[in-house]
Amino acid sequence: MPDTSAKDELKKSSSRRLAPDARAQQILEGAISYFAEYGFDGGTRALAAHLGISQALLFRYFPNKAALVDRVYEVVFLNRWNPEWKVLLMQRDLPLAARLASFYKDYNRSIDRFEVIRISLFSALRHESISQRYVARLREQLIAPIVAECRAFVGLPPPEILPLHALEEQLVLGLHATVIYGIMRKHVFHAAPPTEPDFMIELQVDGFIQHAKEAFRRVHAHAASGSERIVNRKAESIS
Amino acid sequence: MPDTSAKDELKKSSSRRLAPDARAQQILEGAISYFAEYGFDGGTRALAAHLGISQALLFRYFPNKAALVDRVYEVVFLNRWNPEWKVLLMQRDLPLAARLASFYKDYNRSIDRFEVIRISLFSALRHESISQRYVARLREQLIAPIVAECRAFVGLPPPEILPLHALEEQLVLGLHATVIYGIMRKHVFHAAPPTEPDFMIELQVDGFIQHAKEAFRRVHAHAASGSERIVNRKAESIS
DNA sequence: TTTTCTAATTATCGAATGATGATTAAGGGA
DNA sequence: TCCCTTAATCATCATTCGATAATTAGAAAA
Numbered sequence: 001m002p003d004t005s006a007k008d009e010l011k012k013s014s015s016r017r018l019a020p021d022a023r024a025q026q027i028l029e030g031a032i033s034y035f036a037e038y039g040f041d042g043g044t045r046a047l048a049a050h051l052g053i054s055q056a057l058l059f060r061y062f063p064n065k066a067a068l069v070d071r072v073y074e075v076v077f078l079n080r081w082n083p084e085w086k087v088l089l090m091q092r093d094l095p096l097a098a099r100l101a102s103f104y105k106d107y108n109r110s111i112d113r114f115e116v117i118r119i120s121l122f123s124a125l126r127h128e129s130i131s132q133r134y135v136a137r138l139r140e141q142l143i144a145p146i147v148a149e150c151r152a153f154v155g156l157p158p159p160e161i162l163p164l165h166a167l168e169e170q171l172v173l174g175l176h177a178t179v180i181y182g183i184m185r186k187h188v189f190h191a192a193p194p195t196e197p198d199f200m201i202e203l204q205v206d207g208f209i210q211h212a213k214e215a216f217r218r219v220h221a222h223a224a225s226g227s228e229r230i231v232n233r234k235a236e237s238i239s
Numbered sequence: 240m241p242d243t244s245a246k247d248e249l250k251k252s253s254s255r256r257l258a259p260d261a262r263a264q265q266i267l268e269g270a271i272s273y274f275a276e277y278g279f280d281g282g283t284r285a286l287a288a289h290l291g292i293s294q295a296l297l298f299r300y301f302p303n304k305a306a307l308v309d310r311v312y313e314v315v316f317l318n319r320w321n322p323e324w325k326v327l328l329m330q331r332d333l334p335l336a337a338r339l340a341s342f343y344k345d346y347n348r349s350i351d352r353f354e355v356i357r358i359s360l361f362s363a364l365r366h367e368s369i370s371q372r373y374v375a376r377l378r379e380q381l382i383a384p385i386v387a388e389c390r391a392f393v394g395l396p397p398p399e400i401l402p403l404h405a406l407e408e409q410l411v412l413g414l415h416a417t418v419i420y421g422i423m424r425k426h427v428f429h430a431a432p433p434t435e436p437d438f439m440i441e442l443q444v445d446g447f448i449q450h451a452k453e454a455f456r457r458v459h460a461h462a463a464s465g466s467e468r469i470v471n472r473k474a475e476s477i478s
Numbered sequence: 479t480t481t482t483c484t485a486a487t488t489a490t491c492g493a494a495t496g497a498t499g500a501t502t503a504a505g506g507g508a
Numbered sequence: 509t510c511c512c513t514t515a516a517t518c519a520t521c522a523t524t525c526g527a528t529a530a531t532t533a534g535a536a537a538a
Contacts, residue, residue, distance in 0.1 A: 016485080016486070016487095016533090016534070017484090017485050017486070017533085017534050017535070018485080019485095020484095020485080023485080023486095039278070039280070039364060039365075041278070041280035043524080043525065043526085044525080044526065044527090045524085045525085045526095053486080053487090054486065054487050054488080055487095055526090055527095056486080056487070056488080056489095056527080056528080056529095057485085057486060057487075058526095058527095059526080059527060059528080060485080060486080063527095064526075064527075065526065065527090118364060121360060121364060121427070122364065124427050124428050124429075125278060125357065125360060125361065125427060126278075127429070131428070132428070132429055132430075135424075135428045135429070135430040136430070138430075139430060139431060166431060166434055167434065167435065167438070167439065169431055170421065170431075170433055170434075170439055171439075171442070173417075173420065173421070173424070174416075174417040174439075174443050176420070177413075177416040177417045177419070177420030177421070178412075178413040178416045178417070180416070180420055181412065181415070181416030181419055181420050182409065182412070182416070185374075185412070188360070188363050188364060189363050189370070189371070189374045190363075190366070190371055190374070191371075191374040191375070191377075191378060192378060192405060192408055192409075194409055195405055195406065195409070196406065196461075199406070199461055200406065200409050200410075200413075203410070203454055203457060203458070204413055206450070206453075206454075207446060207447070207450035207453075207454060208446070210449070210450055210453075211445070211446035211449055211450060214445075214446075214449075215442055215445075215446060218442060219442070222435075222438055255503090255504070255515080255516070255517095256503085256504050256505070256514085256515050256516070257515080257516095258515095259514095259515080262515080262516095282494075282495065282496085283495080283496065283497090284494085284495080284496095292516080292517090293516065293517050293518080294496090294497095294517095295497085295498080295499095295516080295517065295518080295519095296515085296516060296517075297496095297497095298496085298497060298498080299515080299516080303496075303497075304496065304497090
């Protein structure tokens, strides 16, 4: 009778005495899962229990809790960015509607995960700088290029000639919002989760494109007669 | 020489020995402001300092921290609902576009506040039941009626004859998302805040209405050929 | 098998948390 | 003016927090 059973189930679950790299990786992934559920105020003891290890062990692999949280941020924010998105969006030999649909399908696939959306929100609510850097990159690398492509599509001058207007950004962000808000409904509000995301994205993109010409012209008419012109301005107004 | 100065500045700031009702109200408002900024894991000592009172005083007006948090929830969620919204949305003597624009302008005005949007998010991330009840009411009282009005607008059967389909909800939630996400950008992500909300709402509503006929027909065609039909289904799929 | 290295746990620290009496003092009524 | 009610604070409790040092024990090398 060979000695199987008891040894194997220990090995697969936590298997004490892991190689340091494997243990660090396991802690990091457990922290992502745990902090996504309970937020960054969740305790290190509960996290350790979640991992099936002692609380002190966390501090042998990360100097303190903040360092662990920072690593979580890095994985969630930085590892999830695809530089090809911008390239795809600017490929003018493809119809704009096809580019937008293709991009948002992939973007949706990339961020439609419990951990990603919730950790993004937790960190944004904490005013973490990495969150604001992500938002800035989103704006510069994706939203602004889309606005530029829309300009070309509807027959308006490029950004080099006519600076981008904040209202144009908001118009594009309206399309962006349909994707993001759907993911939030699913993972944060636990309300009627989106089904058939690809079909809905195609539908929303078609609506956006069909309305784009009129919408951009109205925005420019409004801007010409109205108040502020250039895109940058400070946030914050508490009341 | 009359004794002015020192007495006045004490009176205006915190003026010790308030009437109990006034003090309770002051604590509640301070708690809303404080928890909106720091989340519900913020400490009672820091909250008391924020109010200029001793920490122990909080517990003479609220039996424990959870009770105070519950009162905050009530104020933020329940006091912010206008039953007239549903009435307005179903007023068929007005054009649908006008009803939607009017509703979303008012809805936006009502929830575009730092405290409201952030406390909503904090509580939703905690899976608080009051948050889920709010989402259910939003869906039943606003989204479903809007879908029904769109049905009438595009010439499809009413919900009594043909049950609402989840994809129709998602279509309407796409419009809803443009408003909500704008508010989140402003108060959570601190990115390019929305300007001229009324103008943008008119624009988004017009785009939605112009596309509605085609969109609803495509949704119904897709549903007829596709898989699931009825609106309810369970959420949750972590990976 | 025995030895050796080090991954992991146990025990514990000081600081901060929510919460509870004991004490002080503000301010209207006599 | 004094008194008496009670709003408010002070001092302190038991827990829980992040973090550290001492100890144990697992697996490869000898």
